[in-house]
Amino acid sequence: MARVVVRVPAQAKRGEVIEIRTLAAHPMETGFRRTQLGELIPRDIVRSLVCTYNGVEVFRAELHPAIAANPLIVFTTVATESGTLELHWSGDNGYAATHSAQISVV
Amino acid sequence: MRGLLLAALCALLWGSAASEEGRKSGYLFMSPQTQAMQDDEATGPAALWLLEGEALFDRGCARCHTAAGMKGVAARYPALHKGALLNLEQRINACRVEQQKAPALAYESRELLALASFIGRQSRGLPIAVAPVEPHLEAGRATFHRRQGQLNLSCAQCHDQRWGRKLAGSTIPQGHPTGYPLYRLEWQAVGSLQRRLRNCLTGMRAESYPFGARELVELELYLMMRASGMPLETPAVRP
Amino acid sequence: MISRRHFLLVLGGFAAAAQAQLDPGRQAQRKAAMEAAVRAVTGGAPVREGKVKLELPPLIDNGNAVPLVVTVESPMSAADHVRAIHVFTERNPQPNVVSAFLGPRAGRARIETRARIADTQTVTAIAQLSDGSFWSDSMHVVVTLSACLEEGLI
Numbered sequence: 001m002a003r004v005v006v007r008v009p010a011q012a013k014r015g016e017v018i019e020i021r022t023l024a025a026h027p028m029e030t031g032f033r034r035t036q037l038g039e040l041i042p043r044d045i046v047r048s049l050v051c052t053y054n055g056v057e058v059f060r061a062e063l064h065p066a067i068a069a070n071p072l073i074v075f076t077t078v079a080t081e082s083g084t085l086e087l088h089w090s091g092d093n094g095y096a097a098t099h100s101a102q103i104s105v106v
Numbered sequence: 107m108r109g110l111l112l113a114a115l116c117a118l119l120w121g122s123a124a125s126e127e128g129r130k131s132g133y134l135f136m137s138p139q140t141q142a143m144q145d146d147e148a149t150g151p152a153a154l155w156l157l158e159g160e161a162l163f164d165r166g167c168a169r170c171h172t173a174a175g176m177k178g179v180a181a182r183y184p185a186l187h188k189g190a191l192l193n194l195e196q197r198i199n200a201c202r203v204e205q206q207k208a209p210a211l212a213y214e215s216r217e218l219l220a221l222a223s224f225i226g227r228q229s230r231g232l233p234i235a236v237a238p239v240e241p242h243l244e245a246g247r248a249t250f251h252r253r254q255g256q257l258n259l260s261c262a263q264c265h266d267q268r269w270g271r272k273l274a275g276s277t278i279p280q281g282h283p284t285g286y287p288l289y290r291l292e293w294q295a296v297g298s299l300q301r302r303l304r305n306c307l308t309g310m311r312a313e314s315y316p317f318g319a320r321e322l323v324e325l326e327l328y329l330m331m332r333a334s335g336m337p338l339e340t341p342a343v344r345p
Numbered sequence: 346m347i348s349r350r351h352f353l354l355v356l357g358g359f360a361a362a363a364q365a366q367l368d369p370g371r372q373a374q375r376k377a378a379m380e381a382a383v384r385a386v387t388g389g390a391p392v393r394e395g396k397v398k399l400e401l402p403p404l405i406d407n408g409n410a411v412p413l414v415v416t417v418e419s420p421m422s423a424a425d426h427v428r429a430i431h432v433f434t435e436r437n438p439q440p441n442v443v444s445a446f447l448g449p450r451a452g453r454a455r456i457e458t459r460a461r462i463a464d465t466q467t468v469t470a471i472a473q474l475s476d477g478s479f480w481s482d483s484m485h486v487v488v489t490l491s492a493c494l495e496e497g498l499i
Binding site for chain 1: 409410411434437438439441442443444445446447448449450451452453455456457458459460461462
């Protein structure tokens with residue numbers, strides 16, 4: 001399964017506020033559902049998404065079971081300089097995913 | 107004027123949901139926010155299946171086919187293949203088995219849905235155009251109009267006669283398969299038209315046909331014929 | 346031939362299940378849990394209504410994936426910006442939805458996601474500003490149940 005989808009503009013003007021759209025493949029099992037036999041299905045969710053811009057954290061989100069499956073998180077950041085935007089997801093049962101995107105700031 | 111005549115003709119021939127108001131996709135019965143999820147192809151809920159479908163297509167199908175070559179295909183299915191009526195998923199499997207010498211993918215498997223989503227996507231915006239294959243079309247039409255299950259309801263009673271009215275807080279749509287495979291919010295996943303039809307049958311307290319059953323494929327054919335000319339929205343989003 | 350009365354009774358059953366309300370005991374429990382979750386964030390500081398805009402569909406097609414947007418009026422400067430946005434529900438099994446940590450580098454205080462809303466209820470967004478103040482917006486939403494499910498309603 002494609003693990004993540006990230007939409008970042010490849011280019012931006014210095015000082016422009018850009019939108020970053022992220023989607024991660026994950027069932028976000030709430031821990032409140034039960035099987036047909038009544039057994040509780042354990043919680044298994046993405047717990048956090050961190051975005052760094054040339055190594056500096058510019059955004060962090062803490063997710064809870066109330067976030068829908070295949071979590072979409074959209075946020076903004078100021079295009080300050082050319083470089084790398086790195087997104088890192090982490091969650092239960094050792095879940096981890098990373099995505100890097102290059103941005104050219106003119 | 108021509109459009110009106112065509113709609114009237116459709117209504118006459120197929121006893122369809124075509125009324126003076128015309129046929130409406132399930133898209134129109136959703137809230138603007140849910141519509142926006144369907145319109146957001148890049149990060150909408152079906153996006154991950156599209157990406158996987160593209161990867162699978164490149165790995166296997168691309169030996170003989172291009173994505174562009176798939177344009178119009180999904181709009182024509184179900185169709186005949188070697189004398190048998192197959193839906194798109196079955197046609198994909200037929201190709202795998204006959205041409206790629208690969209095993210068929212299981213119904214509702216992630217891979218099969220991903221491939222069907224990707225191939226269906228190539229026909230997005232194109233008018234549905236299935237051929238009237240008999241006796242399958244008539245069999246499908248009969249199933250649609252037959253009362254079934256503990257509630258003794260037929261598909262037509264809700265989707266031809268009572269569309270637009272409410273059932274348990276939800277608006278009854280006309281039941282056009284304009285966007286399959288689609289992301290159903292209820293499933294929290296992409297699923298096929300057959301999965302949805304099986305849900306309908308359960309809802310009517312009727313026994314569901316198994317995946318791949320002739321009755322389901324014939325019903326799919328009738329539904330697609332009933333939706334002739336409506337643009338395909340694959341992969342759609344529905345509640 | 347099914348009688349009209351029987352048909353209506355069955356549909357009434359669907360409708361009743363569709364608007365299933367939590368029993369009062371559990372409602373109170375979850376409300377208290379939400380208040381505790383809010384207190385964990387605010388430390389008991391006053392929360393004023395304003396500056397925050399929470400957007401949700403008022404009538405929800407399906408509670409499994411509900412588009413949710415929170416925007417906060419703020420210059421997002423080093424001196425005056427939004428530090429965090431928290432979203433809570435009063436009737437979900439657990440009160441927290443998401444917490445987003447921003448700062449002046451965000452440029453705009455806006456987050457978008459898709460949430461699970463378990464029942465007809467009020468959803469609340471609380472923003473913490475750089476001056477330590479808390480602002481909020483709430484929205485009451487109605488959740489409908491999809492018809493024709495896989496396992497049926499029972």
